Amino acid sequence: GAVVSQHPSWVICKSGTSVKIECRSLDFQATTMFWYRQFPKQSLMLMATSNEGSKATYEQGVEKDKFLINHASLTLSTLTVTSAHPEDSSFYICSARATSGRAPETQYFGPGTRLLVL
Amino acid sequence: AQTVTQSQPEMSVQEAETVTLSCTYDTSESDYYLFWYKQPPSRQMILVIRQEAYKQQNATENRFSVNFQKAAKSFSLKISDSQLGDAAMYFCAYLGSGSGYALNFGKGTSLLVTP
Numbered sequence: 001g002a003v004v005s006q007h008p009s010w011v012i013c014k015s016g017t018s019v020k021i022e023c024r025s026l027d028f029q030a031t032t033m034f035w036y037r038q039f040p041k042q043s044l045m046l047m048a049t050s051n052e053g054s055k056a057t058y059e060q061g062v063e064k065d066k067f068l069i070n071h072a073s074l075t076l077s078t079l080t081v082t083s084a085h086p087e088d089s090s091f092y093i094c095s096a097r098a099t100s101g102r103a104p105e106t107q108y109f110g111p112g113t114r115l116l117v118l
Numbered sequence: 119a120q121t122v123t124q125s126q127p128e129m130s131v132q133e134a135e136t137v138t139l140s141c142t143y144d145t146s147e148s149d150y151y152l153f154w155y156k157q158p159p160s161r162q163m164i165l166v167i168r169q170e171a172y173k174q175q176n177a178t179e180n181r182f183s184v185n186f187q188k189a190a191k192s193f194s195l196k197i198s199d200s201q202l203g204d205a206a207m208y209f210c211a212y213l214g215s216g217s218g219y220a221l222n223f224g225k226g227t228s229l230l231v232t233p
Contacts, residue, residue: 034220038161043209043223057218091161097219105151105213107221109163 002028004096006110013084014118021079021113023094029074030096034107035067038091047092050077084117091115120145122212124224131200132232138185139195139227141210150214152186152193153221158206166208169193197229205231 003026013019023033031052036044048069049057056069066088068080077096081088091114095107121144131137143152154166169177169186176184181201185194197204210224 032219043225044163044221046220046222049218049220093161093163095163095221105219106165106168107213107219111160111162 002026002096002098002108004094004108004110006092006094006113008113009111010114012116012118015085016083019081019084019115021081021092021094021115023077023079023096023110025075025096025098025108028096028098028108030077030098031074032097033071033077034095034097035069035077035079036093036095038093038112040091044093047079081115084115086117089115089117120147120150120212120214120217120222122210122222122224124210124227126227127225128228128230130230130232131197131204133200133202135200136196136198137200137229139197139208139210139229141193141195141224143191143193143210143212145191145212145214145216147214147216150212152184153211153213154182154184154193154195155209155211155223156204156206157209157226163209167195200231202231202233205229 033050035047050071071077093112094110156164211221
């Protein structure tokens with residue numbers, strides 16, 4: 001089956017620093033990747049949609065200058081949390097939508113990245 | 119905007135028994151997809167079952183089946199012969215072209231399976 005990886009899986013950082021999270025589709029090309037955030041015991045909330053070669057589309061209430069998204073290739077999207085603060089501590093999950101060869105409505109999820117900001 | 123409602127925060131079932139998780143949604147789109155995802159303690163999202171709105175036949179995957187009522191906008195998940203490994207959070211999700219094919223999740227139902 002399709003595999004999506006995320007790196008790192010777990011990161012602890014100091015307040016004010018920036019953290020980059022990578023999302024890779026390992027065996028397929030993904031024109032579109034999605035970034036979700038999940039707080040404990042809550043559902044997944046869409047943060048932004050990342051399209052290869054173009055600017056990301058952010059959901060209402062998500063600061064685009066704080067959560068920088070880059071989708072530089074068909075297999076890689078990155079989320080950078082800039083000047084992280086404790087309230088940014090959360091579980092970040094990416095998903096990838098296949099370009100071709102697979103049902104376009106199917107998304108494949110990465111294993112998630114747990115971010116703790118001290 | 120589409121909304122997905124899961125009215126059962128927690129459910130419990132005995133091993134080998136059957137349980138049904140409910141989900142309702144609201145949309146004005148005619149073409150869309152519905153999903154049930156499982157999230158175990160590892161937090162990896164696992165696709166359980168999917169349903170295309172244009173298909174009248176209810177989807178089935180082994181012990182998992184859905185009851186899709188398009189007019190009522192209802193999409194319940196039935197788990198038969200429940201196993202201990204079924205214990206997890208279950209999320210109902212909607213996907214339509216109007217949302218740019220991003221998944222819209224319900225709040226989830228925590229399923230406990232007792233021996």
